[in-house]
Amino acid sequence: MKFFEILGKIDRKIIFIILAVVVIIPLIKPFGLISKASSRAQSVFDAVDAIPAGKPLMISIDFDPASMPELYPMLTAILRHAFAKDVKVVVLGLWLTGMGLGEQALATVSQEYNKEYGKDYVFLGWKSGILPVVLGMGEDIKKAYPADNYGTPLESIPMMQSIKNYRDIPFFISLSAGSAGYETWIAYAQSRYGLKIGAGVTAVSAADAYPYLQTGQLTGLLGGMKGASEYEFLVKQKGYTNQFSPASQAMDAQSLGHLLILILIVLGNIGYFFTRHSSRKEQQ
Amino acid sequence: MQRTIPLALCLGFGIFMIIQFFIPHPVSNAAYDIVLKWIRLITIFALVLGVGSLSMHHTTKIRRKITGWQYSIVTIIGVIVTAVIGLVGGVGRGSGLQVIFQNIFIPVNATMFSILAFYMASAAYRAFRARTKEATILLIAAFIVMLGMVPIGSAISKRLPELAEWILTVPNTAAKRGIIFGLALGSIATSLKIILGIERGWLGGGRQ
DSSP, X not given: OHHHHHHHTOOHHHHXXXXXXXXXXXXXXXXXXXXXXXXXHHHHHHHHHTSOTTSEEEEEEEOOGGGHHHHXXXXXXXXXXXXXXXXXXXXXXXXXXGXXXXXXXXXXXHHHTTOOBTTTEEEEEXXXXXXHHHHHXXXXXXXXXXXXXXXXXXXXXXXXGGOOSGGGOSEEEEEESSSXXXXXXXXXXXXXXXXXXXXXXOHHHHHHHHHHHHHXXXXXXXXXXXXXXXXHHHHHHTXXXXXXXXXXXXXXXXXXXXXXXXXXHHHHHXXXXXXXXXHHHHHO | OTTHHHHHHHHHHHHHHHHHHTOOOHHHHHHHHHXXXXXXXXXXXXXXXXXXXXXXXXXXXXXXXXXXXXHHHHHXXXXXXXXXXXXXXXXXXXXXXXXXXXXXXXXXXXXXXXXXXXXXXXXXXXXXXXXXXXXXXXXXXXXXXXXXXXXXXXXXXXXXXXXXHXXXXXXXXXHHHHHHHHHHHHHHHHHHHHHTTSOOGGGOSSOO
8 A cells, every 4th residue: 555655645856857857858869759730820821821922921029038938939930931931020029028039039030041131021129008009000000119129210111111000911920928918919909900810829828719719810829839849840841941940849848748747647646546545444 | 186087087088999999080090099199108107117116115125124135136236237238238139138138037037937847747746636526527638638739649549639629629618718708798897887987996095
């Protein structure tokens, strides 16, 4: 009976060590488990793919470094897709702490495709006051953002000459780790101005987005690291990039992590049932 | 008077914004544009309020030597240093603010969140027991979704991802939709109460 008691009371330090090993090994030596694209990821991909060359895709960075492992690979994969298709990109964000990540992603990916700031992409950055910014861009982006992240007036940026408001944005993606995020864009930019929206969210909040998918308010959804790896898979499959795919590699670690947690839950329950059974017997 | 004017402003602007939403006339849109500008100006004051309240909270903690007061020193130094570097050096590429962000904020923030995985694994092991029927159903659903949403799930069984997808699209969506409707109705009711002056908590404490 002692064995079952031990099963139900494994020390947390042991759990921490096993989890660390299980996560680190596949990161060093991946197994290559393939994450095929779901219909939700395919919808986001198709919507970006359908943007004609020269037209803009707008991306909102509504996350911070805490969600970077899940959402940053989505951002880089989407940027690669857009740049490979010669789609213009407008990046902004509702989270101030995510702006450095946007800057980093744009700097890295634009170099891979020789894209020029102001001509092929623009970084609007963050503005205080979420609702007036989201609503204001529906009327005139230049009024909500008179200047870009670096203080350059939008009037003087060539790419922004043909973009007035949401009517000029064929597709919009919110990479969102919470509030303010895709729900803000749906509530204000879509309901009022009809903006077509796709979202990338953390795995823990993916379940919240399903009702919006079913109503068609979200065109598609990338959920967690799996969603990121699916998008990377699609971008690579179409030959738009041959760059390293961090989310696809991390999926092995996540798979094993999930499996370990499930095994631990099973062990915990076995220990719980047998010890409960024996204690009942003793009472009788 | 102190309360009547804010209540009257709230009533006026609340009704105006509701009516304006349904009238896409140029005059109505121009008025809406002006209101948006005012909102932007007002939200800037939140920054002043935020910095003021943060400073007051932490200086009080340091003065009274409340447990963990040393961390308050780090917070205040962090706020001052980051603000000064940002104001002097700007926010562009290669600026001091970017260096701080890339080399301090990203690693620290990511580390904090990564540690959660360890606590979650330990907590799931300890708390996830099939003690009742409801807990057992929850446990089975969690099992299917956790395995079905990672590639190893489809390697175990092709049916697992389909089953996980069904759980997410049918029972989960039904429950979430109910919650969303409830929240929306609650928000509308609360908004109406604020606009009509029934709910006055936003005016601050004290006499009604």
